[in-house]
Structures are given as C-alpha cells and as structure tokens.
Amino acid sequence: MTSDVLNARLIDLIGDRIEAHADELTELDQAIGDGDHGDNMRRGFRAVSAERDALANMTFGEALKKAGMTLVMKVGGASGPLYGSAFMAMGKSTEAMPESRAQAAQLLEAGIEAVKARGKSDVGAKTMLDVLVPVLKSIEAGADIADVRKAADEAVEATKPMLATKGRAAFLGERSVGHIDPGARSSALIVHAVCDALEEK
Amino acid sequence: MTSDVLNARLIDLIGDRIEAHADELTELDQAIGDGDHGDNMRRGFRAVSAERDALANMTFGEALKKAGMTLVMKVGGASGPLYGSAFMAMGKSTEAMPESRAQAAQLLEAGIEAVKARGKSDVGAKTMLDVLVPVLKSIEAGADIADVRKAADEAVEATKPMLATKGRAAFLGERSVGHIDPGARSSALIVHAVCDALEEK
C-alpha cells in the first residue's frame, strides 16, 4: 500500500470506528463526565474525514499534523487539544510512515508525551494515557497485532477501578471509581483501527 | 399632623429625594460599584410610593414593616435587604410614631442593628452604616434638626477616605479610597427627608 492510500485508509478506518461507537463513548462520559465525548470525537473525526483527499496527498507526517490541527479546532472538549496535540507531535516526529517496530514505538511515544504535556497528567489518572502507555509498552515488548489489541482492551477495563484525578471525572472523586474512562475507550478504538490498517497492508 | 398624614408625607418626601438624586447615586456607584444604586433605590421607593394610600392607613409601625418588605422585594441589589430589613426592624420596634428623642433614637438603633446583622458589617466598612450610626449618635447627643442634617452630610464626606471592606466596593481594595459610598449618600438623603417632615410637623 502506498502512503497516500494508507493515509486515506487510516482516516476511513478510524472515522468508521468512532462513528460506530460514538453513542457508547457518550454513555461512558455520561457516567463520569458531561456526556459529550462521543459527540466531540465524531465532530472531530468527521472534520478530518472531510479533508480526506487533501490528507491523502500529503506525506504521513504532514497528514498527521494537519489532522491534529483539525481535531484541535473541531472537537470542542478537552480531548480535542489532547488528541490534536498528540497527532501534531507524531507528525512532527516523522515525515514517513514508520517501517519498524522501533519507529512505531517512537511515533506513539511522541504522541504520548504531547498528551502528558497538554493534559499536565500521567498514567494512573484514569485518562486516555492509561490506554496509550500500556499499548506503547506492549509494542516495545514485541507484541504482535493481536496482542496489541488485547493490551488496549485490557487497559480500557483497567481504568474501571481507577480514581479519576484529571479531567471532569475528577470532580466526582470516589464516585468516578467503577466506570470505564471514555477517553481510554476512544484511544482503544483508534488503536484497533490502526491495527485493522496494518492487517490490511 | 396625624399619623396617616405623616406616613404619606414621609413617603412623598423620601420618594422625591431619591427621585431627584437617583443619577447622583448611580454615578457614585459607578465609581466604586456596579452603577445601579440610583436605579435600585428609585425602583424600591417608587414601589413604596405606589402603596402610598395603603401605607397611610396603617399604623406607623405597620407602614414601616410593609414598606420594608416592598424594598426587600423590589430594590434588586444588596441595599434592598439592608434598607428593607432596617425598615422592618424599625416597624417591629414600635407601633406608634416616636414622640421623644429617646424613642427616635431607639427606632433608629433598631434599624441599624438590622443592617449590621443583614450585612454582617459594622461602622468603618464604608457603607450606609457610616452615616446611620453617626446620625444616631448626634440624636443621642441632643442635636437639633439642623445638627442632624449636618452630622449626616459630614458622615457622607467622611466615607471618602475609607477603604471599603463590605459590598462590591470591597472588590476594588485600595481603589475604593477617595470616593463617597453610594449607600452612605442614600442614607443621608433619607435622613434629610425625615428632617423635612419633622420641620413641617
């Protein structure tokens, strides 16, 4: 698959996943947030999909930067600058699509660092980082695609017992315990979409 | 003058003073508050004036209580519950119009205590209390009507160098210094109107 085809394919796969799971994300956010995560993600990724043709004609790095800026501008919730900054940082870290496990790990790590900086947060606060970081670790540990998917799903479940200390869920204190973090779930959806693309390759 | 005539006359005299000085009160409040004291007082006393006939047929005490409640309901700013509670407390403290200096002092003192309680404040905070309390003192000290007027006017001026620690002007900190307190001025206006009524008597 050439770069432009993969750019377009990734956009479609991520967009479709978000679209299909938007209500689920919103329900998760209703339990411990303001119930807009599905709407926010859909708004953001629809805007990215609307730029599909332009993005397909860019290098992988440029496309990531552009998509990141679109998320920043369109999402409307905290997840906008968080995912947006992650995409932009990943785009800055590489021009070309990663060719090796090491490069893939480096790319994701750049995104994670951006989320940490933008969110002033780290793992354990019951956020998207609690999926992204375990996924990075599994990649670094040599996991195959199925293992990466499993790592993501397990990480989502593992946010359930966590006490939220960042984002809106933190307002709930103890009452945030026992619910999956919506951003953790959306991160897993993106990870699955990337896995889909890699399997098609 | 009978009680009902005096009730009506007091209402007219206070109402006219407030009406005539509303813009001045608003200007004072623009400097160290939100610029609505004139509007608030006018709204409140117009509502009292609208009940003039009913109030004229009540005892002095009942009329004060009723007028106080009207101020509470209509003024819309902090001065509403403050003046309103003062009027209501004065009305509770006596059925009949005061006949002696001692009774007049007692009446005013009841009003002052109500302002202190409602406003959680005392003299020196750059408020209406910085006029009402000096006026009470002058009455207790045996002042004649002209002296009472003078005590009120001097007390208004004396709020200028004060630092506001209560009400909106307190938000300005040091910048509240150098301006007359609007509530001090409106208190003086009411004192003057009462003096007018006493002189007509």
Add this chain to the structure above:
Amino acid sequence: MTDKVSIVIVSHSPEVAKGAADMVRQMVGDDIAIASCGGNSEGGLGTDVAAIMKSIEAVWSPRGVAVLVDLGGAETNSEMAIELLGPEKAKQIVICNAPVVEGAVMAATEAAGGSDLETVRQTAEDFKA
C-alpha cells in the same frame, strides 16, 4: 427527584444563571432538581428576593437545597429569601461559599451521588479553581 439535595443557582445575570444550569444538567442529567434565577424584578442585572424564594420552593426537597450565588447582592438577597421562607425551611437550605458556576457543577455532581446537604456544601466549597 426529591430524594436528593436540590440546587438553586442565583446570579446577577439571568444568562449566567441559565447557562450554569445548562452545564449542570449536562453533567448530572435529570438526577437532581435544579432551578436558576437571575436579574432584578425588572430583568436588569441584579437579584430578586421573590424569584429566589420561588426557585427554592420549586425544587424543594426534604434532603435540602444548596444555593449557589455570585457576588454581594446575590448573597444578601438569597439570605433574605431564605429567612422569609421561615425558620423550618431555612434549616434545610444552605448558601455555599463557592463560585457560582464551578460550585454549581461540584454541588450537583455530589448531590447526584445521593450525598447529604452538608457534604454537598462542602464539596462545592472545596472547589479549587
């Protein structure tokens, strides 16, 4: 809804009061009763004792009512309103010493969890901007 503490939002601005109530509803849905009131009796910036009394009565709950206010006059007028509702009701109403918008969200999320009035007040007041 009356098995939970209710929330009343009192602002000088009707728009702030309504917008804050929208934000609260987005957070807690219909789990608790919320009323908002703002503006003086003529609709200008200010607060209205009668409207505050009506708002409190509209969301009355045996678990109590937490009132969020913005500046000076909103607090004084709310205190007056509570007093006029009588000592029996007044016992079950608190004014939170908290910012109006953020405090309303905090109070409401706590109330939605079924906490008592004192806990709701505490949570609102603990808010650090």
Add this chain to the structure above:
Amino acid sequence: MTDKVSIVIVSHSPEVAKGAADMVRQMVGDDIAIASCGGNSEGGLGTDVAAIMKSIEAVWSPRGVAVLVDLGGAETNSEMAIELLGPEKAKQIVICNAPVVEGAVMAATEAAGGSDLETVRQTAEDFKA
C-alpha cells in the same frame, strides 16, 4: 483601551460567557476591552479553540490579556489557543486560576485601575467566594 489589560471570558456555555461579560461591563464600563466566548464550534456546550484565539486577538493589548475559564476543557482549549497564537503573544497572555464569573469581575476591576497583567491575575486568583 489598549493601555489597560484586556479580559477574555471562556465558558462552556455561551450564555455564561456573555452574562459574565455583561456583569463585568456593568462594573467597569468601557474602561477595558472585554471579549467573551462559549460553546463548541457547533454552538453546543463546550469551547472552541478558534473562537478563543479570535477573542484574544479582538481585545489584544500591549499590556496583556487575562483569560478566565470555567472547567477542564475550557482551560485545555484556552492553553491550546494561546500556544497557537505563538510564543511572542503567549508571553503576554495568562489564564487565571480563578472562578470564571467572580474572577472576571475581580480581574476587570483591577485591570480598569491600570494594573499590570501579573497584578490582574493575582487579584482574580485571590478571590475568596
């Protein structure tokens, strides 16, 4: 107006942002420039990075801009907006760690007095509900 610090109010609710700006204007008149923005790019509850950038630019002052925000996402989106305005401008913009409505009134009264950006921020943050 640009000889004073300007104020930008960012809320999830367009009504809160507008109502707070009304309250601020009632306090300080036209002494300082004030902008408000609220709602996501579709007008729902949320915040909009592009709108925040526009608001800051609309009231730009060499003395600086103090930004008041409500909850979580409003802060994250405002930080993003400031970063996107570039490092030169960012130096003269602060987000106040203060409640949105009360902080805006405090910041604005301080700014109207001619204080510098740091003092304005401090005054907003010192607000005790």
